[in-house]
Amino acid sequence: MPSNYWRAALVPLGRRLGLLLDDISLEHAEPQGHPERAERLRAIAREVDAGGFWDRCLRVRSRPATRGELEAAHAPRLLDLLEQDLPGHEGHIDADTYYAPKSWEAALHAAGGAVALVERAQAGDIEAGAALVRPPGHHATGDRPMGFCLLNNVAVAARAALAGGARRVAIVDWDLHHGNGTQEIFWQDPGVLYVSTHQYPFYPGTGAVDEIGEGPGRGYTLNVPLPAGAGDAEYEHVFARAIGPALRAYAPDFLLISAGFDAHVRDPIGQMRLSTGAFHRLTHRLRDAVGAAPVVAVLEGGYDLEGLASSNRAMLDALEGPAATPGGAAKAHPVAARVLGALRAALAGTPLEGAIGS
């Protein structure tokens, strides 16, 4: 009998993790001094190497998103324009949002990479995954790139999950910033629950508690705007008493995380105070809330290299490892309680109202 037989029997089994981290993401070359820089991904890669993830995970290669996959989230005229203007050129779409000669190729692979992980999860090859890609996506709307984002990777992935057989998809966006683009794309779509925690007021200005979706999508957009300075206690409160219960009530068969790490305490852009360990605990809370549904994280922001790389590793550890008790009910925090009270009031008469605790 092989000696590792007993070891395998004693170590609690983790989940099969898919990782996607390709050099094409480095080709989105930033103008000097821009915070959304290729070095971010190199820092993540070093930490992934140090964690020995490549020995254990399934390496998934990115591929360009197809025109059909992109049109599920973006206007054809925007795609025509980007396809025509970006390849081989450099410039700015707005003051924040740049492109380099290979940015279009990188953007196609970032969106397509997120879709590739969704496909592997839906095929049963992996139970969780992380698309560690650039450029980020959650500010890109259906017809406009903005906020460092060209294509909305997580939105393209969500629509691909629905096309691949999911009936309900949830997106939890814990990036420092509100994902205005993702919110807009799914504003009227009850098939995608969009949940965001973000510093507020802050860029891009959207994400107030009363933005809850419209028409058939009314009540399927949940915004938890938090004041500058919020940290582990506020986030734990919100995840334990609102986001977890809302996910349980919605019962998605696929969960996507818009995984930005700019709410980390070290981040130079934001004023939030999340610790590295918080990303581990919050990931566990999400896993716990969606049961056996696959979880795929898609990288968004995070601009302190150490905070970014260590937080991403904390998330990967929680995605890969055995399920753990997430720590029960979080300690009450008055600021979080006030925001949840406002959210509950905004959701009055909608299906998820009762899931929002205090």
Ligand SMILES: [Zn+2]
């Ligand atoms: Zn951000």
